């Protein structure tokens with residue numbers, strides 16, 4: 001497999017591939033890294049895992065399956081369960097190129113291992129026998145739904161530990177995908193991504209696939225003040241926000257609290273997004289910052305959404321103008337796509353096929369023990385004709401400017417919460433410190449106006465009671481789906497942040513190692529940013 005290229009430039013329709021700043025490279029069948037599409041001519045007849053989706057969940061699962069586990073099948077027991085090999089049978093541990101010691105053990109295998117080295121058919125560990133099926137009424141926690149067994153009998157051949165990842169897109173990285181555009185800027189195809197986490201485990205894990213640059217995200221909002229004039233203020237709202245918009249004149253935390261308490265209703269258990277935002281901010285801030293932004297983003301007013309959606313944005317008593325307060329906040333030095341390259345490419349235990357739509361080829365898949373589905377759960381069951389879950393997508397309008405000083409706006413992300421414009425925010429990637437260095441000397445800059453829409457690629461589940469109720473129906477079917485697990489933001493219909501999606505996938509493997517089943521252990525709550 002060709003080595004991953006750094007600094008890929010994708011032009012136009014993303015079909016032509018050249019090396020940044022260098023001579024053009026011949027397109028490799030239109031797909032990056034010389035990857036193929038479709039499932040014909042695969043190098044192996046069977047796989048442990050077929051993973052639908054080359055985003056965070058699929059990437060982490062494939063990487064872990066290859067690097068950490070000696071997945072073997074039990075001599076007896078239900079198909080569809082993978083068992084960890086005894087630790088002596090995991091031969092390919094060892095730090096990858098950037099591996100730091102951490103709880104995830106090794107990175108990529110050091111060299112190709114054409115045949116698996118695990119001893120065949122070890123007995124399951126005492127007391128660790130897999131359950132034949134989930135307990136009745138059991139609810140998986142933390143955004144994973146799994147089936148209760150495989151639908152194909154394990155073959156008599158020695159076990160392997162391979163994953164096949166298929167993705168209908170022509171790139172890896174899922175919605176994290178970024179690339180160098182034709183003007184030399186690193187941009188994110190599916191909207192700006194900011195990594196932040198309080199989980200040391202996740203931080204250690206991602207550090208094994210990239211160098212990271214410290215970066216604390218600071219968002220500004222162009223909000224309407226009490227005279228209807230547009231003012232630039234910090235988001236989440238803080239002292240400066242109320243002073244600028246409402247001439248509140250607060251100078252410390254006590255005064256800020258008093259200003260808020262004088263207007264915000266006391267609601268102990270907010271039942272929806274409106275009650276949540278009002279009880280934190282009072283009506284003026286609610287109107288200026290939350291109400292219309294939410295309507296534009298979700299095509300619903302906050303009252304029609306779960307409280308958790310609005311709980312993501314706090315109101316600060318202090319002057320902290322950072323968007324997140326997590327201890328780890330950083331950007332990958334060479335972009336997010338590079339992380340996926342380091343996780344997945346040049347790995348003899350992972351095969352990838354792009355531009356390959358699961359629904360077109362599901363009958364032609366090679367033999368496998370488990371299917372890991374990371375797409376929208378209702379798409380998997382589309383043939384049943386149930387109502388569809390709601391998702392929001394994004395549409396981006398790109399503009400190129402050469403403003404005085406080289407920058408279009410004051411920050412990477414400027415929100416436009418008012419009803420005066422249709423877009424929700426403008427992102428100017430030149431503010432990111434992980435641009436190719438020459439970007440900062442350019443006179444120009446690219447910006448993306450972000451519009452929310454209900455057509456196109458699903459990005460966000462829409463958390464509200466109706467969707468949750470409908471999702472429960474899908475989840476119950478998924479629980480019974482033989483040999484299939486549903487994982488990730490879309491498959492588990494949860495508004496995961498990047499770090500939550502990573503931890504969720506990592507925890508599956510904790511359980512795989514411990515119990516022989518694929519379940520995460522952390523129940524993620526939507527946490528406020530502070």
Ligand code: UDP
Pocket residue numbers: 221235289290291293294297309310312313415417
């Ligand atoms: N929100 C808002 N005004 C803002 C920023 C956020 O009303 O200026 C609300 C809105 O409902 C949004 C939600 O808070 O969808 C979560 O915001 P976040 O920035 O976390 O959204 P994401 O970056 O995931 O699109």
